[in-house]
Amino acid sequence: MQQLHLKLHFKGLFGCLATLLLIFLTWTIAPAAYAYDNPDLLPDHPTAIIDLADSLTDIQEQSLEQQLYGFEAETGWKLRVLTQFDRTPGRAVKAFWGLDDRSVMLVADPRGGNLLNFSVGDDLFDLLPRTFWIELQTRFGNQFFVRENGEDAAIMEALESVEGCLRRGGCQVVPGLPREQWILTLITSLIGGLVFGFAGQPRESSKTFSWQWALIFSPLWGILFIAFGIGPVVSRTAEWLPLVRNIAGFVLGALVAYLSPMFSASSTSET
Numbered sequence: 001m002q003q004l005h006l007k008l009h010f011k012g013l014f015g016c017l018a019t020l021l022l023i024f025l026t027w028t029i030a031p032a033a034y035a036y037d038n039p040d041l042l043p044d045h046p047t048a049i050i051d052l053a054d055s056l057t058d059i060q061e062q063s064l065e066q067q068l069y070g071f072e073a074e075t076g077w078k079l080r081v082l083t084q085f086d087r088t089p090g091r092a093v094k095a096f097w098g099l100d101d102r103s104v105m106l107v108a109d110p111r112g113g114n115l116l117n118f119s120v121g122d123d124l125f126d127l128l129p130r131t132f133w134i135e136l137q138t139r140f141g142n143q144f145f146v147r148e149n150g151e152d153a154a155i156m157e158a159l160e161s162v163e164g165c166l167r168r169g170g171c172q173v174v175p176g177l178p179r180e181q182w183i184l185t186l187i188t189s190l191i192g193g194l195v196f197g198f199a200g201q202p203r204e205s206s207k208t209f210s211w212q213w214a215l216i217f218s219p220l221w222g223i224l225f226i227a228f229g230i231g232p233v234v235s236r237t238a239e240w241l242p243l244v245r246n247i248a249g250f251v252l253g254a255l256v257a258y259l260s261p262m263f264s265a266s267s268t269s270e271t
Contacts, residue, residue, distance in 0.1 A: 039092035050093065053083040055108055055151040064156060077124075077166050078103040079159060083151075085110065104162060108155055115154055116141030127170030128162070135174045136161060177237045185229045189246040192224030193253025200258055209258075225250050 043050065048068040049061050056064065068079050080097050082089075082105060089096070099105060101121040108115050116137045120128075139145070140158040149157075165171035199217035200209045229246045 038087070038089050039096070041087055041089040042092055042096050048079070048097075049081045050089070051081070051083045052087055052089075053085040053108065053110065053151075055083040055155060057152070060152055060156070064159070068159075071163055075166060076102060079162065080105045081108070081155060081159070082106070083108040083155070106155060106158060108151060110146075110151065113143070114138070114141040115143075115146050115151060116158055124166075128165055129172060132165070132171060132174060139174055139178065173232075173235050175236055177233060177239075177242060181232060181236075182242050185232050185242070186246055186249050188224045189229030190249040190253040192221040192226075192229060193250035193255075194257045195221040195224065196250070197254035197257025197260075200254070201261060 041050075041052065048065045049056070051061055064081070068081070072078050078097070078099070080093075080099070080103065082093055084107070088109075093099070093105065097103070097105070099119070099121070101123040103119075103121045104124060105119040107117040107119065109117065114137055118133050118137065120133060136158055140154045140161075146154050161174055161176070164175060195217055196214060199221070200211070200214040202208060202210050203213070225246075229250065230243065233242050233246060
């Protein structure tokens, strides 16, 4: 029995040693991983764009580079572009470009769920808050926009939004109203009108409109119509057509809700 116990003990010890030896051999034989700081991928000449993922054509890259240098000379804000896929220079780009508190680096990497990422200097947050960069990333870097318009369009339109906002002295939101966002504001305006119309239905035959109930429900329909229906439109675009459509949607919803008892009463009398 004692000999059996010793055999099992040596067998377990031998298994542990074999496992450790296998780990050691794997560590020594395995190829070295790419370093996060890889300056070998940097170009040998000054440039504002490092396109490792070939997201831009040569003509687009030349035009965009002239645009970025011109914008920097005009305003003092430094914008740089890095595209990458399976290789990245990592932190080496910070010294290569001399990134500081007045710099923005756009990183386009299609491997993640969103194409765009931004490295933003501290001085820019006074003009463009963090919510601006989140909205910018989700608007132009999402997979649907990239699939329909391409990586090049996502990069250039994001940069145009940043340049436009910096020229005007800052933005709280990303300029422009995408169709999907406008449809959402139209829906909230319509629902706000329905709430307003239902609340204004007269509870007494002597009254035409119940202003008291409409005021009681004003926080609900006011948030739906003003905060979610009007606010996103006027803060993102100067066009009047989306605003008129949202107001018309609110009025239509209010009329439908307010007149619904009359329609139901007429149909009942006919029956």
